[in-house]
Amino acid sequence: MPIPKKNQVVGIDIGSHSIKVAEIEDSNKGMILKNFGMIGLPHDAIVEGSIKEMQIVSAALKNLFKNLRIKNKNVATSISGYSVIVKKITIPQKGEEDLEGSIQGEAEQYIPFDINDVNLDFQILPSQKEETEEEEKEELMDVLLVAAKKDIVEEYISLFHLTELNPIVLDIDAFALQNALEISDHEQSGCHALVHIGAQQLTINVIRDGTSIFTRDSSYGGSQITSEIQNKLNISYEQAENIKLGGKPIETSQRPIFEEIFSSTVTKWTQEIKRALEFVATTFGDIEVENILVSGGSCLIPGLIKYLGLETGLKIEILNPFANLEIKEKLFDTGYLNYTAPMAVISIGLALRSIGDR
Ligand SMILES: Nc1ncnc2c1ncn2[C@@H]1O[C@H](COP(=O)(O)OP(=O)(O)OP(=O)(O)O)[C@@H](O)[C@H]1O
Ligand SMILES: [Mg+2]
Numbered sequence: 001m002p003i004p005k006k007n008q009v010v011g012i013d014i015g016s017h018s019i020k021v022a023e024i025e026d027s028n029k030g031m032i033l034k035n036f037g038m039i040g041l042p043h044d045a046i047v048e049g050s051i052k053e054m055q056i057v058s059a060a061l062k063n064l065f066k067n068l069r070i071k072n073k074n075v076a077t078s079i080s081g082y083s084v085i086v087k088k089i090t091i092p093q094k095g096e097e098d099l100e101g102s103i104q105g106e107a108e109q110y111i112p113f114d115i116n117d118v119n120l121d122f123q124i125l126p127s128q129k130e131e132t133e134e135e136e137k138e139e140l141m142d143v144l145l146v147a148a149k150k151d152i153v154e155e156y157i158s159l160f161h162l163t164e165l166n167p168i169v170l171d172i173d174a175f176a177l178q179n180a181l182e183i184s185d186h187e188q189s190g191c192h193a194l195v196h197i198g199a200q201q202l203t204i205n206v207i208r209d210g211t212s213i214f215t216r217d218s219s220y221g222g223s224q225i226t227s228e229i230q231n232k233l234n235i236s237y238e239q240a241e242n243i244k245l246g247g248k249p250i251e252t253s254q255r256p257i258f259e260e261i262f263s264s265t266v267t268k269w270t271q272e273i274k275r276a277l278e279f280v281a282t283t284f285g286d287i288e289v290e291n292i293l294v295s296g297g298s299c300l301i302p303g304l305i306k307y308l309g310l311e312t313g314l315k316i317e318i319l320n321p322f323a324n325l326e327i328k329e330k331l332f333d334t335g336y337l338n339y340t341a342p343m344a345v346i347s348i349g350l351a352l353r354s355i356g357d358r
Helices: 054-067 096-108 133-138 150-162 173-183 222-233 237-244 252-283 304-312 334-351
Strands: 010-014 018-027 030-040 074-079 084-092 118-124 140-149 166-172 191-197 202-208 211-218 291-295 315-318
Touching: 010 054, 010 173, 010 334, 018 054, 018 334, 030 054, 030 334, 054 150, 074 150, 074 173, 074 334, 084 096, 096 118, 096 140, 118 150, 140 150, 140 166, 150 166, 166 173, 166 334, 173 191, 173 202, 173 211, 173 291, 173 334, 191 252, 202 252, 211 252, 222 237, 222 252, 252 304, 291 304, 291 334, 304 315
Parallel strands: 010 074, 074 166, 191 291, 291 315
Antiparallel strands: 010 018, 018 030, 084 140, 118 140, 191 202, 202 211
């Protein structure tokens, strides 16, 4: 369980649909939600994790900080998508300092980008109880390698400088998600699949007894549905989004068009999730995923949870990152928090990071 220390950071999740910001205070009575809010971004300000409209995104972030009266300038954020690679590698045993010097060479063969174009980070994983004989003989160790493309990292750093914020932690979405699970009231032991579906990103992280055994990001999300509605009805993206979220009623004659768009997209997502589960089942034969914890705005699509449950045969629950936090009712509208909970997950996971974390 991550225990926030004194040096707290503001968690900022920069999504293509909206920015979410969260602050958590650690007290001797437990963790308190100090702040949470979101602000929408115009379509195309962020595309595939890359910040296309730096000024607009910075202005939105500034506004959000101002509206929530956040004073802390130390922030934690995360990236995801094709510019991040997480891989478990097995290499001859060596100390952390040795590895620091040689990680670039070790990583080279596992990274599909030019090694000079990425920032590398690693974590030596605790040795598994059931080491293979070969591993024992050769004294190998498992290392979790995280590589992020430098151009994306630099974009995020520029954004924070422009916004006069101090980036302390750069995380990845899949790990922030896992952090949020750890403070939730969901069962921690056993094997659980986290599935986060946003506007442009679908992130899967399968956790076994608190350790991530599989992660994958795909370019899927709610904006696929919005774009299709836009194309089929020949309207603007914003109008399509409004119809999608029920802001404007659908004409009865158009209902079949919508149903087709929703069901074909949700089918694609479900296939992606099933592929991941099958991969986990064949790679780690001995384990069984017990349930799927969904989050991200697109998990709210009507019928998605039921369909995913039927297709996978697993119990589907919505991950609520607020469940174990103390919520001061004077400060927050409970209805708003309940509605935004699935979207808040990554920002809450990030707010738990503290200065000193890498
Ligand atoms: N009640 C709802 N029903 C259906 N879709 C919803 C609902 N609420 C939000 N969404 C959709 O969820 C998406 C936004 O979710 P989220 O905030 O998790 O995405 P994001 O983090 O901004 O995007 P990214 O995928 O780039 O990280 C949008 O596509 C939005 O239309
Ligand atoms: Mg997101």
